[in-house]
Amino acid sequence: xxxxxxxxxxxxxxxxxxxxxxxxxxxxxxxxxxxxxxxxxxxxxxxxxxxxxxxxxxxxxxxxxxxxxxxxxxxxxxxxxxxxxxxxxxxxxxxxxxxxxxxxxxxxxxxxxxxxxxxxxxxxxxxxxxxxxxxxxxxxxxxxxxxxxxxxxxxxxxxxxxxxxxxxxxxxxxxxxxxxxxxxxxxxxxxxxxxxxxxxxxxxxxxxxxxxxxxxxxxxxxxxxxxxxxxxxxxxxxxxxxxxxxxxxxxxxxxxxxxxxxxxxxxxxxxxxxxxxxxxxxxxxxxxxxxxxxxxxxxxxxxxxxxxxxxxxxxxxxxxxxxxxxxxxxxxxxxxxxxxxxxxxxxxxxxxxxxxxxxxxxxxxxxxxxxxxxxxxxxxxxxxxxxxxxxxxxxxxxxxxxxxxxxxxxxxxxxxxxxxxxxxxxxxxxxxxxxxxxxxxxxxxxxxxxxxxxxxxxxxxxxxxxxxxxxxxxxxxxxxxx
Numbered sequence: 001x002x003x004x005x006x007x008x009x010x011x012x013x014x015x016x017x018x019x020x021x022x023x024x025x026x027x028x029x030x031x032x033x034x035x036x037x038x039x040x041x042x043x044x045x046x047x048x049x050x051x052x053x054x055x056x057x058x059x060x061x062x063x064x065x066x067x068x069x070x071x072x073x074x075x076x077x078x079x080x081x082x083x084x085x086x087x088x089x090x091x092x093x094x095x096x097x098x099x100x101x102x103x104x105x106x107x108x109x110x111x112x113x114x115x116x117x118x119x120x121x122x123x124x125x126x127x128x129x130x131x132x133x134x135x136x137x138x139x140x141x142x143x144x145x146x147x148x149x150x151x152x153x154x155x156x157x158x159x160x161x162x163x164x165x166x167x168x169x170x171x172x173x174x175x176x177x178x179x180x181x182x183x184x185x186x187x188x189x190x191x192x193x194x195x196x197x198x199x200x201x202x203x204x205x206x207x208x209x210x211x212x213x214x215x216x217x218x219x220x221x222x223x224x225x226x227x228x229x230x231x232x233x234x235x236x237x238x239x240x241x242x243x244x245x246x247x248x249x250x251x252x253x254x255x256x257x258x259x260x261x262x263x264x265x266x267x268x269x270x271x272x273x274x275x276x277x278x279x280x281x282x283x284x285x286x287x288x289x290x291x292x293x294x295x296x297x298x299x300x301x302x303x304x305x306x307x308x309x310x311x312x313x314x315x316x317x318x319x320x321x322x323x324x325x326x327x328x329x330x331x332x333x334x335x336x337x338x339x340x341x342x343x344x345x346x347x348x349x350x351x352x353x354x355x356x357x358x359x360x361x362x363x364x365x366x367x368x369x370x371x372x373x374x375x376x377x378x379x380x381x382x383x384x385x386x387x388x389x390x391x392x393x394x395x396x397x398x399x400x401x402x403x404x405x406x407x408x409x410x411x412x413x414x415x416x417x418x419x420x421x422x423x424x425x426x427x428x429x430x431x432x433x434x435x436x437x438x439x440x441x442x443x444x445x446x447x448x449x450x451x452x453x454x455x456x457x458x459x460x461x462x463x464x465x466x467x468x469x470x471x472x473x474x475x476x477x478x479x480x481x482x
Contacts, residue, residue, distance in 0.1 A: 002459045003071055004147070004328050007218075007225045011151045012235040015217050015299060018154040020243050021161055022296020023105040024211025026112075026289055029251055030264050031207030037196040038260040040187065046201070047251055050208035051244030053399055058215040058240060059388055060396045061368060062233045066386040067375075071223035072310025074216065074368060079314060081371030081378075085430050090367065091311050092426030093360045098304040099341040101213075102297055106132040106341070109293040112268055112286050133342060135294065140338035143301045146327030147224050150302055157295035164288030165246050168270065171277060172253020187255070199410030202403055206359070209403075211247060213361060214296060215240065220303035229385025301337055308333035313459075320447045323456035331456055359404055360423060366400030369393050 007015065029043075036043040065073040068080070075094075079087035110131040114123040143150060176184060196204065218225060218232045225231055254263060257273050266272040274285040309330040312322035325331045372393055375382065407413075451457065 002328065003223050003324070005224055005226050006148050007151060007221065009226075009231045009235060011155070012218055012225060012231050013239050014151065014154050014158050015221075016215065016235055016239040017158045017162070017243070018295040019214025019217040019299035019303070020212055020239070020296075021158075021165070021246070021292060022214060022299075023108050023293045024213065025165070025247055025250055026108070026268065026270050026293070029254055029269050030266065031210075032204050033260050034264045035196060035200045035204035035207060037194045037200065038264070039195060040255055040260065042196060042201075043204070043260075044248065044251060044255075046204050046208050047248055048244070050205060050212060051240070051247065053205075054209065054212040054215060055236070055240045055244075056392050057365060057396050057399065058236045059233060060372070060392045061216055061219055061365070062236055063372060063384065063386055063388045064368060065219035065222035065225075065232050066229045067382065067384050069222045069225070069228040070310070071221055071306040072308075073219045073222040074364075075307050075310050076314070077375075078367060078371055081375045082367065084314075084316070085427060086367060086371075087311075087314070088316055088430040089423070089426040090364050091307065091316060092429060093364060093423055094304065094307055095340065096422075097360050098300060098307075098337060099344050102136070102300055102304075102337070102341040103132075103344040105293050105297045105300070106136050108268075109135055109290050109297070112271065112289050112293070115268060115271060115286070135297075136338060136341055139294070139297055139301055140334055142298060143305065143334045144325060144327065144329050144331050146329045147221065147302070149327070150298060153298065154295050157291045160288050161292035161295065162246075164270075164285060164292065165250055167285075168253050168273065169246060169249035172249065172256045175256045176252070184256075197410070199407055202406035202410075205403060206362075209362075212240075212243070214299055214303075217299050217303055220306045223306075233386050301334060304337045305330055305333040308336055318447060319458070320450050320456070322459065323451060323454075324459050325454070325456050331454055332450070359407075362400045362403045363423065366397055366404070369396045369400070 032046055033040075033043050036046060061074070064077045068076050070076060075087055075090060078090050107128060110128045111123060114127055114131060117123070142153060176187075215236065218228075218235060222228045222232065254269055254273055257276055258266070258269070262272065263269055268289075270285055270289055271282060274282050308317060308321050310322075311317045312319060312330075312333070321333045321336060322330060323332060372388075
């Protein structure tokens with residue numbers, strides 16, 4: 001039993017669409033406008049710049065998945081290039097940022113679903129959280145059915161989300177074409193508003209880039225993609241320009257109907273937009289948005305579970321997380337992400353969560369590029385089916401430094417210090433992990449019983465040195481028979 005290479009070019013495109021177009025386009029317009037000082041021209045320019053930066057970053061990271069075509073390629077790449085401690089640090093950060101993102105999207109989805117029942121007032125917190133947990137666990141069940149079932153669901157959901165976004169975009173274009181003063185007023189005086197400072201621009205970029213944060217999905221499942229050396233970069237070049245156009249048109253449509261102040265005060269921008277244009281279609285738009293967010297969450301679970309799967313194979317997490325069920329899915333890795341997300345209690349505003357998780361993501365992306373340069377120097381003859389130009393790599397490092405250091409220097413806050421302490425506390429946990437004896441008889445017995453309980457077994461494609469606990473498991477089974 002092993003992970004199946006079942007994702008071709010078409011399904012790869014669908015997965016990028018699904019992973020990228022999620023909660024971001026419905027949350028980030030609020031944050032981008034806020035940190036652009038309500039300047040419409042600056043806001044739209046940042047959205048366009050985010051599209052360019054995302055394409056550069058995605059094409060640079062594509063070399064990771066094509067050089068090491070295995071699931072959890074980013075984690076494995078860091079372990080290979082910068083060492084086990086850095087790989088564990090990335091694992092530590094992702095074990096928190098993935099549940100944060102999932103919790104944010106799940107609560108947003110429950111808000112979109114419940115809000116129509118509470119017209120004119122905010123929905124209560126308790127029903128939102130109960131529905132969020134139900135959605136989250138149904139998402140986990142879907143992922144345990146294997147990557148082929150997930151890809152089939154994503155094909156259907158992508159059609160739905162594209163229909164909704166095309167409707168929003170076309171409606172905005174038509175309203176601008178009609179030329180009513182109330183619709184074009186925001187664009188006529190777009191350059192007259194106050195300009196943001198450098199720190200605000202960096203914060204606005206973090207908000208906009210959050211909407212593109214699913215572009216690394218194919219790297220995460222590179223071990224399940226057919227011909228990854230060709231299909232990963234080709235899918236990125238095909239899909240990301242289309243996503244950029246849709247995002248720009250959607251923002252133009254929002255601004256054609258709502259004022260900047262209405263946008264930053266709305267919890268659900270698309271629902272507020274629909275309520276102002278065609279109130280009778282609010283249910284339809286809410287359903288389309290909910291489908292969009294759900295499919296994006298599904299990709300997040302898929303990506304996170306593969307990272308845990310690979311970390312388990314490499315000996316940095318318990319062996320049980322790399323075991324597969326009958327559908328060739330790491331069930332325990334999926335369960336771990338679902339459980340972590342379930343216990344997340346969000347006490348901050350969505351905008352703050354996006355900002356601080358965004359800092360951690362770009363910190364890791366900078367590490368990936370440093371590792372890429374190091375591996376280019378140390379192993380120049382390593383087979384690379386796809387090789388990104390060096391200016392792209394240096395550009396990604398510069399972007400990462402700008403997005404991380406600008407808020408810290410220009411407008412330092414105590415939350416930034418907490419974030420840095422949290423990230424680097426992973427190194428302390430790594431030291432503890434190295435000095436713990438993971439393979440005690442008691443621990444192996446627990447793994448054995450969990451394997452029987454969940455009906456999972458180790459994959460057949462273990463590399464040498466990565467299946468360190470399998471012999472212990474075999475001994476337990478042999479002793480029981482004797």
